[in-house]
Amino acid sequence: xxxxxxxxxxxxxxxxxxxxxxxxxxxxxxxxxxxxxxxxxxxxxxxxxxxxxxxxxxxxxxxxxxxxxxxxxxxxxxxxxxxxxxxxxxxxxxxxxxxxxxxxxxxxxxxxxxxxxxxxxxxxxxxxxxxxxxxxxxxxxxxxxxxxxxxxxxxxxxxxxxxxxxxxxxxxxxxxxxxxxxxxxxxxxxxxxxxxxxxxxxxxxxxxxxxxxxxxxxxxxxxxxxxxxxxxxxxxxxxxxxxxxxxxxxxxxxxxxxxxxxxxxxxxxxxxxxxxxxxxxxxxxxxxxxxxxxxxxxxxxxxxxxxxxxxxxxxxxxxxxxxxxxxxxxxxxxxxxxxxxxxxxxxxxxxxxxxxxxxxxxxxxxxxxxxxxxxxxxxxxxxxxxxxxxxxxxxxxxxxxxxxxxxxxxxxxxxxxxxxxxxxxxxxxxxxxxxxxxxxxxxxxxxxxxxxxxxxxxxxxxxxxxxxxx
Amino acid sequence: xxxxxxxxxxxxxxxxxxxxxxxxxxxxxxxxxxxxxxxxxxxxxxxxxxxxxxxxxxxxxxxxxxxxxxxxxxxxxxxxxxxxxxxxxxxxxxxxxxxxxxxxxxxxxxxxxxxxxxxxxxxxxxxxxxxxxxxxxxxxxxxxxxxxxxxxxxxxxxxxxxxxxxxxxxxxxxxxxxxxxxxxxxxxxxxxxxxxxxxxxxxxxxxxxxxxxxxxxxxxxxxxxxxxxxxxxxxxxxxxxxxxxxxxxxxxxxxxxxxxxxxxxxxxxxxxxxxxxxxxxxxxxxxxxxxxxxxxxxxxxxxxxxxxxxxxxxxxxxxxxxxxxxxxxxxxxxxxxxxxxxxxxxxxxxxxxxxxxxxxxxxxxxxxxxxxxxxxxxxxxxxxxxxxxxxxxxxxxxxxxxxxxxxxxxxxxxxxxxxxxxxxxxxxxxxxxxxxxxxxxxxxxxxxxxxxxxxxxxxxxxxxxxxxxx
Numbered sequence: 001x002x003x004x005x006x007x008x009x010x011x012x013x014x015x016x017x018x019x020x021x022x023x024x025x026x027x028x029x030x031x032x033x034x035x036x037x038x039x040x041x042x043x044x045x046x047x048x049x050x051x052x053x054x055x056x057x058x059x060x061x062x063x064x065x066x067x068x069x070x071x072x073x074x075x076x077x078x079x080x081x082x083x084x085x086x087x088x089x090x091x092x093x094x095x096x097x098x099x100x101x102x103x104x105x106x107x108x109x110x111x112x113x114x115x116x117x118x119x120x121x122x123x124x125x126x127x128x129x130x131x132x133x134x135x136x137x138x139x140x141x142x143x144x145x146x147x148x149x150x151x152x153x154x155x156x157x158x159x160x161x162x163x164x165x166x167x168x169x170x171x172x173x174x175x176x177x178x179x180x181x182x183x184x185x186x187x188x189x190x191x192x193x194x195x196x197x198x199x200x201x202x203x204x205x206x207x208x209x210x211x212x213x214x215x216x217x218x219x220x221x222x223x224x225x226x227x228x229x230x231x232x233x234x235x236x237x238x239x240x241x242x243x244x245x246x247x248x249x250x251x252x253x254x255x256x257x258x259x260x261x262x263x264x265x266x267x268x269x270x271x272x273x274x275x276x277x278x279x280x281x282x283x284x285x286x287x288x289x290x291x292x293x294x295x296x297x298x299x300x301x302x303x304x305x306x307x308x309x310x311x312x313x314x315x316x317x318x319x320x321x322x323x324x325x326x327x328x329x330x331x332x333x334x335x336x337x338x339x340x341x342x343x344x345x346x347x348x349x350x351x352x353x354x355x356x357x358x359x360x361x362x363x364x365x366x367x368x369x370x371x372x373x374x375x376x377x378x379x380x381x382x383x384x385x386x387x388x389x390x391x392x393x394x395x396x397x398x399x400x401x402x403x404x405x406x407x408x409x410x411x412x413x414x415x416x417x418x419x420x421x422x423x424x425x426x427x428x429x430x431x432x433x434x435x436x437x438x439x440x441x442x443x444x445x446x447x448x449x450x451x452x453x454x455x456x457x458x459x460x461x462x463x464x465x466x467x468x469x470x
Numbered sequence: 471x472x473x474x475x476x477x478x479x480x481x482x483x484x485x486x487x488x489x490x491x492x493x494x495x496x497x498x499x500x501x502x503x504x505x506x507x508x509x510x511x512x513x514x515x516x517x518x519x520x521x522x523x524x525x526x527x528x529x530x531x532x533x534x535x536x537x538x539x540x541x542x543x544x545x546x547x548x549x550x551x552x553x554x555x556x557x558x559x560x561x562x563x564x565x566x567x568x569x570x571x572x573x574x575x576x577x578x579x580x581x582x583x584x585x586x587x588x589x590x591x592x593x594x595x596x597x598x599x600x601x602x603x604x605x606x607x608x609x610x611x612x613x614x615x616x617x618x619x620x621x622x623x624x625x626x627x628x629x630x631x632x633x634x635x636x637x638x639x640x641x642x643x644x645x646x647x648x649x650x651x652x653x654x655x656x657x658x659x660x661x662x663x664x665x666x667x668x669x670x671x672x673x674x675x676x677x678x679x680x681x682x683x684x685x686x687x688x689x690x691x692x693x694x695x696x697x698x699x700x701x702x703x704x705x706x707x708x709x710x711x712x713x714x715x716x717x718x719x720x721x722x723x724x725x726x727x728x729x730x731x732x733x734x735x736x737x738x739x740x741x742x743x744x745x746x747x748x749x750x751x752x753x754x755x756x757x758x759x760x761x762x763x764x765x766x767x768x769x770x771x772x773x774x775x776x777x778x779x780x781x782x783x784x785x786x787x788x789x790x791x792x793x794x795x796x797x798x799x800x801x802x803x804x805x806x807x808x809x810x811x812x813x814x815x816x817x818x819x820x821x822x823x824x825x826x827x828x829x830x831x832x833x834x835x836x837x838x839x840x841x842x843x844x845x846x847x848x849x850x851x852x853x854x855x856x857x858x859x860x861x862x863x864x865x866x867x868x869x870x871x872x873x874x875x876x877x878x879x880x881x882x883x884x885x886x887x888x889x890x891x892x893x894x895x896x897x898x899x900x901x902x903x904x905x906x907x908x909x910x911x912x913x914x915x916x917x918x919x920x921x922x923x924x925x926x927x928x929x930x931x932x933x934x935x936x937x938x939x940x
Contacts, residue, residue: 025921057854057856057916057921059854059914059915059916059921060854060856060857060916063856063857063916063917068857068858069856069857069858074855074856075856176915318914319914319921320911320912320914320921320922320923321911323921323922324908324909327930339909340909341909343911344911345911346911346912346913346914347913347914347915348913348914348915348918349915350915350917350918355918357913359911359913384527384529384530385544386527386530386533386539386544386545387530387533387538387539388538388539416889418913418915418918419886419889419890419913419918419919420889420892421913422890422892422893422910422912422913422923423892423893423896425910425911425912425913426893426896426897426900426902426910427896427900429900429902429906429909429910429911430896430897430899430900430901430902431900432896432899432900436899438794439794439809439810439811439899440892440895440896440899441790441791441813441814441815441816441829441895441898441899442790442816442892442895443816443817443818443827443829443888443889443891443892443895444529444788444789444790444816444818445529445646445817445818445819445820445888446527446529446530446533447533447820448818448820448825448888448889449889451495451527451529451789451790451793452790452793453790453892460797
């Protein structure tokens with residue numbers, strides 16, 4: 001490899017170079033783990049991040065907006081300087097514009113100077129994350145309309161809130177980001193309206209469980225508008241957003257927040273001919289290697305993952321997966337061995353004191369993959385009924401017909417509801433049947449659970465339903 | 471069978487009779503479940519309870535004493551009248567004094583009249599519970615010394631506290647009951663001293679984790695005296711307890727609470743020749759049938775259970791097992807089929823805001839059964855570090871050498887610590903390795919967990935330790 005191609009490889013003693021595209025969770029976890037396994041003498045690590053921040057918690061943004069987290073920098077797990085001190089050549093505000101797979105090099109542009117240059121790699125990590133869904137609607141780019149994907153977005157939103165005198169906020173979308181932003185805006189004293197395409201919020205739940213979320217949010221004073229397509233953002237004479245329009249109504253808004261979810265950011269990968277799945281995410285093997293490419297790994301919000309329950313590919317943009325995948329990539333790129341077997345689809349969230357959790361398959365997921373199942377829903381409490389603070393909890397459970405295998409659990413409740421889903425997440429991973437789950441030795445003491453944990457109550461009822469259907 | 475033997479069987483149309491000895495969790499769960507499966511026309515159910523209460527939560531007694539639970543009756547899940555309304559002939563204050571296995575009958579004495587009579591059975595459930603360990607020490611039966619096993623005990627203690635002007639309490643024993651009673655007495659404004667035989671409290675934990683409990687309890691103002699054998703209770707001129715004596719010290723006490731644990735109450739079973747294990751508990755098969763006796767079941771605090779992790783028998787007196795076992799017995803006695811596979815040793819507790827949890831094997835348990843293992847301990851937080859209320863959590867994890875199989879987990883922390891042990895409980899049941907656990911898809915959102923759940927952090931470290939030891 002000569003200098004004429006513009007690469008900056010050492011001319012002398014050859015050490016391998018690992019190039020990482022993307023300076024957030026997956027990319028920097030990979031870089032850090034590779035560095036732990038191989039020192040700078042053996043492995044050079046160059047990472048490119050187009051934004052202003054590295055290794056931050058995007059999941060924390062709603063809590064920064066709400067004021068629960070006071071300082072932006074609390075969301076930053078590791079600064080560029082800290083990465084550099086660990087021997088990672090992290091180049092901020094530098095966007096990779098092309099991956100040359102055949103030439104084993106990437107082209108990057110410095111946002112400051114605009115200069116472009118090629119950097120060769122021996123090993124490549126693609127961790128380009130996700131981009132927010134921003135529908136092509138009139139007014140969607142008007143001032144006063146905010147996304148909440150990045151720290152830059154959060155900063156812009158907070159600046160906007162500080163400048164806005166009005167107190168009416170419209171959140172578009174009622175998924176995790178939407179409901180968390182609704183909480184944040186309530187806490188900041190806004191009148192909040194959430195406009196959602198689905199009839200019920202939280203499409204990651206079945207509608208009967210989503211209904212519980214809607215009722216609770218209504219109880220919190222949020223105006224929930226479901227089954228409604230946003231047709232545009234109306235602007236005032238000053239060009240700023242003034243309302244969100246749907247087919248038949250207008251919802252006045254001093255601030256509009258888009259919480260419509262994200263898609264894999266794989267334009268670079270697509271242009272480079274890397275394999276993408278039906279959801280637009282990169283396809284990898286268990287070691288997080290891009291399929292068909294021995295020296296390219298991918299992880300985080302830009303990849304698809306195997307859903308271990310359905311056996312199908314999904315796009316699940318969550319920081320917890322990004323961190324695990326980064327760790328796996330770094331181990332493999334560093335010469336070790338690790339795998340990311342897949343997900344079971346666990347997710348938890350909250351709106352004020354309402355906790356929402358799900359794992360495994362919803363009814364529609366199970367039907368889509370041809371599974372027949374029994375569904376049960378039970379009401380129980382978070383603590384022994386007589387213990388102060390015991391709060392109601394609804395648990396829905398799906399079990400496969402005949403086998404009785406657990407397929408999914410959804411929980412809506414108050415304190416203690418969300419993390420109970422972990423019981424089901426482990427059971428799904430292990431392939432337990434609901435009958436087996438009835439005997440689980442779960443922690444019991446009156447402050448923590450009724451003598452029959454709500455998950456056990458659901459399992460008993462599900463086992464009985466499977467039994468009857470045999 | 472003739473009336474001359476004093477039985478009260480029907481002379482005419484024969485229906486089976488199920489006799490239950492013990493009117494608390496296991497016995498009445500069994501009776502209720504059997505009744506659900508078979509109506510009064512098919513199955514007569516007679517239950518004997520020597521005390522004043524049926525189906526109550528003994529685990530709730532500390533919270534009643536503390537005042538968290540206001541009324542005794544809140545701890546009663548189902549009154550005798552409610553059981554009778556469901557077609558169960560529950561005879562209160564009636565103690566079974568003999569089981570005649572060959573004659574298939576039990577003799578019972580009415581506490582009121584003193585009258586004894588025989589009742590024949592077709593099927594028998596032994597659910598005689600446990601009795602508190604009450605060491606043969608001078609003064610142990612003095613007024614002012616209280617046990618806390620039954621509602622009667624609780625009532626006596628509360629009466630005693632109401633009559634006591636002094637504010638010094640000594641709790642003997644620092645297991646679950648001891649630490650929960652310490653909390654109860656703190657809440658009632660007592661100066662609490664806990665005297666414990668072991669060097670550290672909570673012998674169900676390894677001493678390094680017990681130390682964390684001791685430190686936290688000391689921080690709560692409890693005087694913790696460990697490694698000390700109680701030699702007696704000193705009484706005053708009025709005959710009432712005035713201090714707890716150890717070999718070299720006296721701890722002044724206006725009230726003494728015994729929290730030294732329980733043993734299986736199997737004197738009846740022993741006299742009847744039913745098989746007992748090394749821990750003094752009845753031995754049963756998976757269907758909770760007493761070994762060698764087709765028509766006798768046993769469950770609750772009077773039985774031994776299989777520890778699925780060690781493969782050995784244990785005595786684990788917990789309401790959650792009693793309820794499950796009762797359910798299994800009732801199903802089988804009612805003509806269905808159910809099993810209780812065993813326990814993994816999960817237990818949770820709290821002292822004020824300190825949460826304590828354990829499951830699986832301690833170091834000494836693992837050594838005792840010949841297992842070699844790696845041990846790791848990690849510090850993490852209950853929520854994302856930047857999220858308000860994030861509190862420290864210590865997780866200790868044991869994994870078998872070579873196989874990497876999870877052997878046990880202990881957690882000490884604040885909010886969110888205790889029920890996290892359920893993750894490990896399910897993993898133990900499923901036989902997961904710590905390597906497999908590193909990939910668990912646990913619920914993550916900043917209010918509920920760091921991006922790496924503390925259990926995952928421990929699993930990663932344990933997997934690395936197993937790997938190094940290979």
